[in-house]
């Protein structure tokens with residue numbers, strides 16, 4: 001609680017210098033709000049309880065959930081999050097995800113929080129990994145440690161969003177690796193965070209790696225999920 005009240009205090013003073021804004025439309029909002037009323041009423045929430053596990057092909061996660069379908073206002077929120085203007089969007093989603101995890105008795109089993117990494121060069125260029133920022137909100141709200149260096153993204157050769165389902169599977173196989181020193185997660189339960197679940201190929205691969213590093217279970221959480229049925233492999 002003390003940590004959260006410190007954060008609120010910080011937001012109050014920050015608002016005096018840099019007014020708080022809606023992460024979807026950019027309108028100035030009250031310092032302790034996260035999204036303006038108009039945008040909030042038009043957010044494409046996924047059907048409760050947000051579980052997308054059954055839609056992911058060959059799912060190696062123990063559970064996967066997201067808050068919004070990746071369309072309309074949620075696309076704007078993610079875009080602004082990527083450009084640093086929409087941090088509130090990640091915080092807003094984390095509030096719902098923590099509630100969902102808590103209602104489904106998952107919170108008590110989580111030991112630490114991790115995120116889908118970016119390549120070092122992209123991270124340096126952008127100065128910012130949106131999945132990491134989202135994971136920070138989750139770790140803070142859950143009061144669990146954030147593990148920064150469990151996974152590596154070793155190549156920018158292909159952007160996942162430009163690939164079809166099968167290419168995404170193959171690409172994820174080659175671009176993610178586990179870090180060398182991974183004794184910290186043996187027998188632990190890891191909450192894995194990303195901004196958007198598209199086919200689930202990226203999160204699946206990261207979950208597989210975390211399990212190969214000794215993690216006992218991996219729970220995937222994302223702010224958005226695409227309509228996964230559209231991306232499924234052809235039957």
Ligand SMILES: [Zn+2]
Nearest residue numbers: 022025036039
């Ligand atoms: Zn708005």
